[in-house]
Amino acid sequence: MKMHEGRRGLPSLDGAGAILSLIASQSAASRAELLKASGLSRVTVTQRLAALLAHGLVRETEETLRSGGRPTRILEINPASGFVLVANIGETHIHLAAMDLSPAIFAQATVPFALPAGPEATLEAIASAFQALAAEAGSARGLLFGISLSLPTPVDFKRGRVAGPSVLQGWDDFDIIGWLGARFGVPVFVENDVNLMTVFEQKHRLPAEDDMLFVKVGTGIGSGMIAGGRLFRGAQGAAGDIGHIQFVSNDAPLCRCGKFGCVEARAAGWAIARDLTQRGIPTETARDVIDLVEQRKPEALMLVREAGRIIGEVIADAVSILNPGVIVIGGTLARAGETLLSGIRELVYQRCLPLATRELTITLSSVHEDTALFGAAYLLLDDLYAPAKVHQLLARASSLEQKQRRPKSRG
Structure with a gap:
């Protein structure tokens, strides 16, 4: 059976979201496990996995799983297929980082922070630092998956807004997600720092x-x-x-x-x-x-x-x-x-x-440089790879590839 091809000649990512989600959540780490967990036919699983491998979103490692027959290589998310931008607002400074999908930091920055600055001035400083980190990442790092912020205050997670009383005076009900989303055009997440430290401890340790x-x-x-x-x-x-x-x-x-x-x-x-x-x-x-x-x-x-x-x-x-x-x-x-x-x-x-x-x-707690930063990355990736949302991520990945493939106009 001939596999449907996208505009670049690569296999189409249509329908591959469920397979990607299973691999990202570590619910399946081999072809056999994907077949069992997905409930799809062998042909369908093979096609959709082949598309994810061809687009570089998934990779086969050198490690193998023992089975009754021939050893099979472990499948995992390709950490180099994209990156995330995260920031942790502290008492006197903001720590920002660009991370691959492991997640692991490959570039970082620190900018000063003063409580009286207010949300717009602070977010402007964060956006400028993020743009510099994204430029440092370059096209070799793939798709910017999203942005995730850690705040030292209660947060209404569903709305992505500070909920007072808060040490961040003047931030109450400010649309952080809307502000950063308009600037970068990617999903934005905002969460309380303690929740993110909790996520890190659970995921990492x-x-x-x-x-x-x-x-x-x-x-x-x-x-x-x-x-x-x-x-x-x-x-x-x-x-x-x-x-x-x-x-x-x-x-x-x-x-x-x-x-x-x-x-x-x-x-x-x-x-x-x-x-x-x-x-x-x-x-x-x-x-x-x-x-x-x-x-x-x-x-x-x-x-x-x-x-x-x-x-x-x-x-x-x-x-x-x-x-x-x-x-x-x-x-x-x-x-x-x-x-x-x-x-x-x-x-x-x-x-x-x-x-x-x-x-x-x-x-x-385990000793770590900035657990809230890593918690912010885990939170974002878990949400983007969730079965209900992963198709949106694949649509963005396909769109980016199409833009990169278009020939530049002359003149």
């Missing part, structure tokens, strides 16, 4: 863990949840905001959100810095707190241990409700190690029923 709680303890406190193997956001994307759970007491401290007694106002990096300063030890940031812990400053050690117990209280409640298999503690204060972790473990095992803690693991 705990791929077999379907139920997990990630808690970031830094300048602020937040958490992300993996439930049934998927990121759990809640109805409006507000799930996991444990930093603003309140403890009622007569001496409840004022939180940055304007309420009294929040976990963050008692145990976050800025709160510990506040308390150290009140004790005559000038401290400004979570990093300053860690420096003092590493110097074995008694006051810092005491306050971080107490912060661990406070955080342990709210995590214990989360364990009783969610029953995760693993709790991962990350963020700047996680560098305090057992000084922080011991208090968390103490309260969790003290307050939770044995059934919830019998096989529970509480551990520190």
Whole structure:
């Protein structure tokens, strides 16, 4: 049977989305597995896989799968067939990167960031840096798959907009997706940094863990949840905001959100810095707190241990409700190690029923340069390769090839 050909003479990608999605999700890694998972005929699977191989979207590795017959080579996404642009907005700077589809960074940049700048000026700086990174990628890197941003604030994921109260003043309800989408003409994703760090931990370190709680303890406190193997956001994307759970007491401290007694106002990096300063030890940031812990400053050690117990209280409640298999503690204060972790473990095992803690693991996050950046890339790729959307990606890939193939006009 003769295979239908596209305008370039390459096999058409029509209908190949389901095969690409199965390979991207690692649901099938060989021809035999594709045949079984897709439910398609052998001829159809062969044709559609051949098209993906010809277009360079999929490749065969040197590794083989053992089977009852002849060894078969493993199929995987070709990491060089496209790239993504990602950015993480931090306290004082924005870290940006161009990544292949592994994902792995092949170019990166850092630009200064000031909170009063507002959304348009900040996005203009991000867009300029992205354009430079895309130019560095060049045509050899293939198709720009999309853009993904990590923000240090609650995000309405469905709308891609900041949802206050937020440290990003003036960003509430600003159309980030529309602004960047108009500039680059590609899919744009916006997510809270803690959710993206959660995605990274699950994808990179705990791929077999379907139920997990990630808690970031830094300048602020937040958490992300993996439930049934998927990121759990809640109805409006507000799930996991444990930093603003309140403890009622007569001496409840004022939180940055304007309420009294929040976990963050008692145990976050800025709160510990506040308390150290009140004790005559000038401290400004979570990093300053860690420096003092590493110097074995008694006051810092005491306050971080107490912060661990406070955080342990709210995590214990989360364990009783969610029953995760693993709790991962990350963020700047996680560098305090057992000084922080011991208090968390103490309260969790003290307050939770044995059934919830019998096989529970509480551990520190893996050390990585910028987990939110990689989480942003994973989030984008998972969405683009999803069965309901992968055909849109293939249509864009075909369109790009057609444009590149057109002869340049003379004159």
